[in-house]
Amino acid sequence: MATMMSAITTTPDATDSPARWQxxxxxxxxxxxxxxxxxxxxxxxxxxxxxxxxxGAVAVLCIAVGAGAxxxxxxxxxxxxxxxxxxxxxxxxxxxxxxxxxxxSMGVILSLLSVMFMGVAVNWLAAGLLAFTIxxxxxxxxxxxxxxxxxxxxxxxxxxxxxxxIGWAAAAGEVPLNAWLLCAIIFMWTPAHFWALALYxxxxxxxxxxxxxPVVAGAASTRRxxxxxxxxxxxxxxxxxxxxxxxxxxxxxxATGGLVFLILAWRVMRSRAGDSADPRLDGRLYDVRxxxxxxxxxxxxxxxxxxxxxxxxxxxxxxxxxxxLNLIPGGV
Amino acid sequence: MSDPExxxxxxxxxxxxxxxxxxxxxxxxxxxxxxxxxLIAFAILVFLVTVVRLGANVLDRPL
Numbered sequence: 288m289a290t291m292m293s294a295i296t297t298t299p300d301a302t303d304s305p306a307r308w309q310x311x312x313x314x315x316x317x318x319x320x321x322x323x324x325x326x327x328x329x330x331x332x333x334x335x336x337x338x339x340x341x342x343g344a345v346a347v348l349c350i351a352v353g354a355g356a357x358x359x360x361x362x363x364x365x366x367x368x369x370x371x372x373x374x375x376x377x378x379x380x381x382x383x384x385x386x387x388x389x390x391x392s393m394g395v396i397l398s399l400l401s402v403m404f405m406g407v408a409v410n411w412l413a414a415g416l417l418a419f420t421i422x423x424x425x426x427x428x429x430x431x432x433x434x435x436x437x438x439x440x441x442x443x444x445x446x447x448x449x450x451x452x453i454g455w456a457a458a459a460g461e462v463p464l465n466a467w468l469l470c471a472i473i474f475m476w477t478p479a480h481f482w483a484l485a486l487y488x489x490x491x492x493x494x495x496x497x498x499x500x501p502v503v504a505g506a507a508s509t510r511r512x513x514x515x516x517x518x519x520x521x522x523x524x525x526x527x528x529x530x531x532x533x534x535x536x537x538x539x540x541x542a543t544g545g546l547v548f549l550i551l552a553w554r555v556m557r558s559r560a561g562d563s564a565d566p567r568l569d570g571r572l573y574d575v576r577x578x579x580x581x582x583x584x585x586x587x588x589x590x591x592x593x594x595x596x597x598x599x600x601x602x603x604x605x606x607x608x609x610x611x612l613n614l615i616p617g618g619v
Numbered sequence: 620m621s622d623p624e625x626x627x628x629x630x631x632x633x634x635x636x637x638x639x640x641x642x643x644x645x646x647x648x649x650x651x652x653x654x655x656x657x658l659i660a661f662a663i664l665v666f667l668v669t670v671v672r673l674g675a676n677v678l679d680r681p682l
C-alpha cells in the first residue's frame with residue numbers, strides 16, 4: 288500500500304501540452320454524468336409530483352454537476368492509481384495536462400456550487416442527499432474503501448445508486464419506499480457489473496494495487512459472487528411492479544431482461560473468465576479468451592438492462608400509464 | 620516593356636514556427652471562452668430560477 292501511495296502521479300509520457308477546455312470536461316467524467324442524469328431524471332419523473340419544468344431541469348443539472356465534482360475529486364486523489372492503469376493513464380491529471388491542485392479546486396468549488404444551488408432553487412432535502420452522495424463517493428469510496436477492501440465497489444455503489452433518490456426528493460420533497468427501491472436496484476446491480484469488468488482487466492488493478500475482488504479472492508470466487516448477486520438483483524428489479532411504481536411493460540422488460548441477465552451470469556460462473564493464462568496450457572488458451580468473452584457479455588448487457596428498466600419506468604411515468612397494481616382487478 | 624510599378628508575383632513566404640499561433644495561447648483562449656459562456660449561462664439560470672420561485676409574488680408588495 289505504501290508503495291502504491293508513493294507511486295508516480297504522472298505517466299512517463301506525460302506532456303507539457305496546455306490544458307484545453309475539453310480536458311476540464313473530461314475531469315467531470317461525462318459518461319458517468321450521463322448515467323447519473325438519466326437515473327436522477329427517472330427518479331424525478333417517477334415521483335409524479337408537481338414541479339416547475341425549469342426547477343426540474345435545475346435539479347437534474349445540479350445532480351450532474353455534483354457527480355462531475357465527485358469525478359474531479361476522484362481523479363485528483365487517484366492520480367497515482369490512474370497513472371498505472373491502461374484504461375485511465377490518459378486522464379488529464381496522470382497525463383500531466385491538468386495539475387492535481389486544479390482538479391481538487393474544481394471538485395470542491397463545483398461540489399459547493401451544486402449543493403447550494405440545489406438547496407436554494409429546489410429544496411434542502413435534495414441538497415442534503417446530494418452533499419452526502421458527493422461525500423460518500425469522494426471520501427468514503429475514493430479515499431478509503433477503494434484502496435482498503437475488496438468490498439469497495441459493493442459499499443461504494445451506494446454513491447452511484449443515490450441519484451434517483453435525489454431526483455425524487457427534488458420533485459416531491461420526500462423519499463418514500465419506491466425511491467429507495469430505485470436506489471436498491473442500482474446498488475445491487477453494481478457488483479455484477481463491476482466485477483464482470485474486473486474479471487477481464489484484473490491485471491491492471493493488480494498492477495495498481497487496487498484490491499478488486501478478482502485480485503484478492505481470485506477469479507473463481509468472483510465468478511461465484513457475481514452469480515449470487517445476480518440472483519439477488521433480478522428479483523429486486525421485479526419489485527417496482529408490485530409496489531405501484533412500474534406497469535405491465537416494466538414487468539415484461541424486467542422479467543425478460545432479468546432472465547437473460549441470470550443466464551449470462553451463469554455462463555460467467557461456468558467460464559474461466561479472469562483465470563490467468565497458464566503457459567503449460569497452450570492448447571487451452573482459447574478457453575481463457577472464451578471466458579473473457581462471457582464476462583464482457585455480462586458487462587455489456589448489465590448496462591443495457593439497467594438502461595432499459597429505467598427507461599421503461601421513465602416512459603411509463605411520463606405517459607401516465609397505469610401501474611401493474613392498477614391493472615389487477617380490485618387492485619390499488 | 621513591363622511596368623516597373625506593376626506588382627510582382629511574389630512566392631508566398633513559408634510559414635515558420637514563429638508565425639504559427641502558440642498552442643498555449645489557443646488553449647487559454649478556448650478555456651476563457653468556455654468559462655465566460657458558463658458564467659453567462661449560470662447568471663441567466665439564476666435570473667430565471669428567481670423569477671420562477673418568486674412568481675407572481677414579485678408584484679405583491681407595498682408600493
